[in-house]
Amino acid sequence: SRAQQDGERWASALQRAQREALEREATRGAEQARQQELIRDMKARLLELLREKDALWQKTEGIDTPMPSPSPHDAGLCARCHKDFRLLSRRYNCRLCQSKVCHACSVDVGKQGRCCLFCYQQRHPQPT
Numbered sequence: 399s400r401a402q403q404d405g406e407r408w409a410s411a412l413q414r415a416q417r418e419a420l421e422r423e424a425t426r427g428a429e430q431a432r433q434q435e436l437i438r439d440m441k442a443r444l445l446e447l448l449r450e451k452d453a454l455w456q457k458t459e460g461i462d463t464p465m466p467s468p469s470p471h472d473a474g475l476c477a478r479c480h481k482d483f484r485l486l487s488r489r490y491n492c493r494l495c496q497s498k499v500c501h502a503c504s505v506d507v508g509k510q511g512r513c514c515l516f517c518y519q520q521r522h523p524q525p526t
Contacts, residue, residue, distance in 0.1 A: 455488055478503035478514060492517055 477497035494517040
């Protein structure tokens with residue numbers, strides 16, 4: 399009968415749609431797994447590069463040390479804010495007083511390099 403044929407056609411169309419949906423889901427799952435693996439690899443490489451950068455900065459810091467710091471500072475802490483120097487916070491030598499300061503506590507003075515905020519304010523007093 400006509401109704402039975404329509405029912406069979408709908409049932410086969412439904413089965414085909416379900417099969418296609420399952421195939422799409424499997425493909426999406428495999429793609430997500432590949433993307434997660436790529437993200438994991440990228441994070442590992444980023445950490446590798448950060449460690450290399452840190453090692454290079456540690457080496458270059460010793461290249462131009464003009465004079466020892468007049469007052470001994472903990473090499474692992476910023477002389478101004480006492481922030482811990484870690485993987486992502488670079489340590490700068492003030493070009494004037496030689497204290498070790500973080501990026502936030504230093505000012506770029508062009509070709510001379512960086513100096514701490516205290517020395518910068520001493521050299522460049524704010525008009526009142």
